[in-house]
Amino acid sequence: MIFNSIDFILFFLVITTLFFFSKPKYRWTLLLAASYFFYMYWKWEFIFLIIFSTLIDYYCGMQMSGKDQKRERLPYFLISLFSNLGLLFLFKYLDFFTQSTNVLLGTAIPMANLILPMGISFYTFQTLSYSIEIYQSKSKCEPHLGKFALYVSFFPQLVAGPIERASHLLPQFQTNENRLRYHNVVSGLTQVVLGFFKKVVIADTIAIYVNSIYGTYELYTGFTLLFATYLFAIQIYCDFSGYSDIAIGCSRILGYDLMENFKQPYFSKSVTEFWRRWHISLSTWLRDYLYISLGGNRKGKLFTYRNLMLTMLLGGLWHGSSWNFVIWGLLNGIYLAVEKRTNFNRWITEQSRAIQLLSMVMIFHLICLTWVFFRAETFAKTIGILEGIFTTEYFFNLQIKDTGVFATLLITTVSFFLLEIFILRNINIKNLDQQLGTWKLTGLKVTMCLFILLFGVSEGSQFIYFQF
Amino acid sequence: MRIIKYLTVFLISLLLADQGVNLVLERLYAQTMTGQSGGKVNYLLKNFDHLSTLSIGNSRCAHHVIPEVISDQTYNLSHNGMTLIYHVGLIDQLLRYENIQIDTILLHLEREEIFGEKKNAEKDIQHLKYFYNKNPWIQKKISGLSRFEFIKYFFSTYKWNGKVMSVVNNWIKSQLLNAPPPPKGYVSNPPSGRDSINVSWDYQRLSKIRGAEPGEHLAPEFKDNIEYLNALCKEKKITLICFTSPVYQPVLKNRNAKMDNYFKNLSVPFLNFYDINDDDFQSIWLWKDTYHLNSDGALLFSKILRRDLNQLLAEKLNEKK
Structure with missing residues (x-):
């Protein structure tokens, strides 16, 4: 189901x-x-x-x-x-x-x-x-x-x-x-509605565009492929965190507390921070049972880098049985090892907000590069897409395809990011009812429900992470 | 108690918002005279109470059939990307519940949908969500898609699902920008310098796919829909004529006999132009891509269609006499 x-x-x-x-x-x-x-x-x-x-x-x-x-x-x-x-x-x-x-x-x-x-x-x-x-x-x-x-x-x-x-x-x-507790029902319901909103309104609408571009990537170059990759980054986030939200929300209504799985990962200023905010239950699992079991950072620098690479490589293989996932894991391992070597994670916290913002953009692009390996089914396709992105000819020729879908995905994605930036970044979803008040929260939920009814892709497509 | 109170307030607010948004969208929709999200239908119903020919099909029909060439009282009600079930639903709505008289329906078909090569073609009925509570046939077909589909229609706004942006966009075009609707539903594709490049590129890309043979048998869903439409047309005393239109460099030349036999048994005239034996259509200059003629190609095709159509109608008239 x-x-x-x-x-x-x-x-x-x-x-x-x-x-x-x-x-x-x-x-x-x-x-x-x-x-x-x-x-x-x-x-x-x-x-x-x-x-x-x-x-x-x-x-x-x-x-x-x-x-x-x-x-x-x-x-x-x-x-x-x-x-x-x-x-x-x-x-x-x-x-x-x-x-x-x-x-x-x-x-x-x-x-x-x-x-x-x-x-x-x-x-x-x-x-x-x-x-x-x-x-x-x-x-x-x-x-x-x-x-x-x-x-x-x-x-x-x-x-x-x-x-x-x-x-x-x-x-x-x-x-x-x-x-049956009032707070559990109100906050659980909010999280469930948010999860549905992320999945059926954002992820599934973006999927229509991304699938059509990645499906016939040979026809596109430059910004179209890059834009599709940016959108895939949002799609996979909304798809997976949407699932987690529904799971956590449903459990909370029943009175059970599940661990948080995402904390606005695309606002990360380093890859290390990204992995503390993305699929937290898996990354902490890998850290506690694999990285630390391998020796963690206790056996010298070289072993630390090896352990990081091995952990991420196995993390990649956990996602899927293909060389693309191996490379995806390796790339993340390399990022983490480089950050460890340069102490980037600590350095960036001491910089000005402008540099931190720049770093956020850079990290987003580095992560997007790994998503190409994640999304493209084969290595040959990945290379084709990367070649296409770096083709300068007709670079800014953005293919919109279906204007209705494109407009919908822009409006809903922007609305979601505004919600993340102005509300969810500052207030934990568990406490939204106390912080926002009943009426504002009801208004927010009703708006999300209307978005689901009006813009949601209603065919019930599977969650990406079901295949793992 | 507090929870029940909260859930009641939430549900009532949702239902009120649902009704409010639906009301606004209904107003916008009714005023839309352009575009495919209701505009074409509204324009037809507002400007015609009688049509000699209604041409209907997908984007190929929209771009290939020039109504003025066929007759003065012809309208092209084609919708891009839609398959047979959508057209049957729309015709059912027009003939049973709207005030319009039609003499002949010219239905454009694709070989892929006839032989069931087009996956999920039946899901196109969902694009007629707007008529869910107005048309029992459409309701039955939509409800057949999944067990609990009907629950979604408890909310009035659900019928606008996936269409809001188009409705708003078309309303702005119709009411604020006064954009003229396409003449009698025909969407012109004027020739451009890049056409030949697009056609060659498209031909190369599609050559692998187009080399595949279609299925052996006519799709059961196709048969159900076309037989329902045929019965409906007989009931309303309308002549139903089916046709296919040409493609650039056709590869699939088999299966013609199967289609001819089927339509013959059904007593529905069938004009098959898919692999029309006319060198003109092999000229790259008549095409936008390998499936769509440009307006020069459409003019040539519409003239041939008119010729064959007139011949067919004359034969029918003689049979009656």
């Missing part, structure tokens, strides 16, 4: 109503059933993967909890690690490695052509975080299988995050005190 569908809205209304009318003790049952239904709505067969993952990690967690020595916990940790990563490898990377082997060695190993289960990278990382935390004795194991299953499959964040930590989400399923 996708969020931007009437099916989901009805589903959520029914579940919320049942949730608050049911006995608090049994609410986890309702949420677990709802989460499985939510996932099975797409392809019922793949629920067995989630159940398999749940059972393995539950078993390993229980086994590890009784052992005091790390050495004793290790075998169970490895079982969890290999079974989760094995599933991920089988469904996501097997064909990539087969294809690469065939190209490199001239072999003809047949491809498995398996369907990629929706959200597999997200729930695999979520369950892994549970095993890692227990292995490192940072969390206690969850003895209740049902509640643990709910932690793995909690429907608002099941297919595209935020990737929650066991220590943050699991304790919330233990309490039976979730009441």
Whole structure:
């Protein structure tokens, strides 16, 4: 089930109503059933993967909890690690490695052509975080299988995050005190409406333009391709953060708190800062479980750069099984290593506002360069697009295509950035009702709803991050 | 209690805003006389109560058929990028619910839609959202797109979804700038110096795609729609004539027999100009791109269409006698 569908809205209304009318003790049952239904709505067969993952990690967690020595916990940790990563490898990377082997060695190993289960990278990382935390004795194991299953499959964040930590989400399923609270409903609803606005009004409208330009990139040069890339940067931000907003908002209405996933990333003055504001749940996951496990910055400069590059490279591979994602990760790794080497991140905070603004623009362009690798399906296409961007002939010949779509995307994107600059940058969305007051907030929400009705792309296209 | 109060206030505000915006857009729409978001239809209904021929189709029809060449009482009601289901919906609305008499409908078709090569063609009905609550056929087709589609129409403004900018833009053109609507719906494509370059470029780019054969069978959705339209025209005593128009350097020459047989069985005259055997249409100077004739090409094509159309109508008249 996708969020931007009437099916989901009805589903959520029914579940919320049942949730608050049911006995608090049994609410986890309702949420677990709802989460499985939510996932099975797409392809019922793949629920067995989630159940398999749940059972393995539950078993390993229980086994590890009784052992005091790390050495004793290790075998169970490895079982969890290999079974989760094995599933991920089988469904996501097997064909990539087969294809690469065939190209490199001239072999003809047949491809498995398996369907990629929706959200597999997200729930695999979520369950892994549970095993890692227990292995490192940072969390206690969850003895209740049902509640643990709910932690793995909690429907608002099941297919595209935020990737929650066991220590943050699991304790919330233990309490039976979730009441329908005014503040939760008002701020949750605001965040849900904002999420829909970002997704169906901005991201999906921009997608029409970007798809048409990137789909036939050979026909365009210079500013048209560059403009499409700028727009893709906005599209992917609104698409993904829109999903996170809906997930966080829905959870808050039910009384659960999910971690923040985006903090206006395009206002970053350095790439390091960008990664502290973009897909926070993944970047902190990579930092805590990969970068620090590799040694972080504790083993000298060279190792620090290596660790940064490796972390970002694996972060790239997490997104997708193609060389483009590897390069995307590598580029980000290089940016971070260079910033570390030059101490840019600290330097920029001491500069004047004008220089900081200039840096913001520069960082946006550096990130846009990586988005070309992210968006173009193949390496050849990426090169073609980059060549096109740097072609000076007819550079300023901007192709507008459909004027209606173009005007809509300009108006809605500008409105959104004004909203970000003047409201969301200064006030946390959780506190909007207290800061703005009921009437202003209602006005804002009604306006966003009208934008959704008038400008929203109503065909319910998938979120970009569902494929990861 | 506080939550219920808040949600009620929010919903009431939303419904009021929804009605208000809808009212404003209805006013703007009614005053629009140009453009494809209602302007063409409004202009037709305001200026004609009788048409000898209504030509309808996609952008190729809009650019290829010059109404004045066909007859004085011809109007070109084509809409860019739209497929058969859209045209059938619009004709249904005109014939059943608007005050206009039509003798002949000249329906432009594409081979791709006949053989179901055009993906998601049925979704074009969504561009007639405006008529959702006015036309049961359109409502049925739109509702058929997804299970809960009807819920969206609980809000009046949803019928303007995706059209607001065009409505406002066309209203400004009609009312503030006094821009004249295209003569009888025809959108002229005057020749320019870059045409031949565009055509060559387009031909090279599309040669791979155009080399592919279309599907084996006529698309079931196409058959449903054309048969519904045929029945409607019979009911209203209107002559329905289908036609295809030429493309630059056609590659697909098969399947003509299949189309001819189908229309013959349906007793609908079919004029197939896709691979018209006329050297003139192979001249690069008559084209804007490989699919669209410029106004010189359109003039030549409209004359041929008129000739064949008159011949066909004369034959029909003789049959009746």
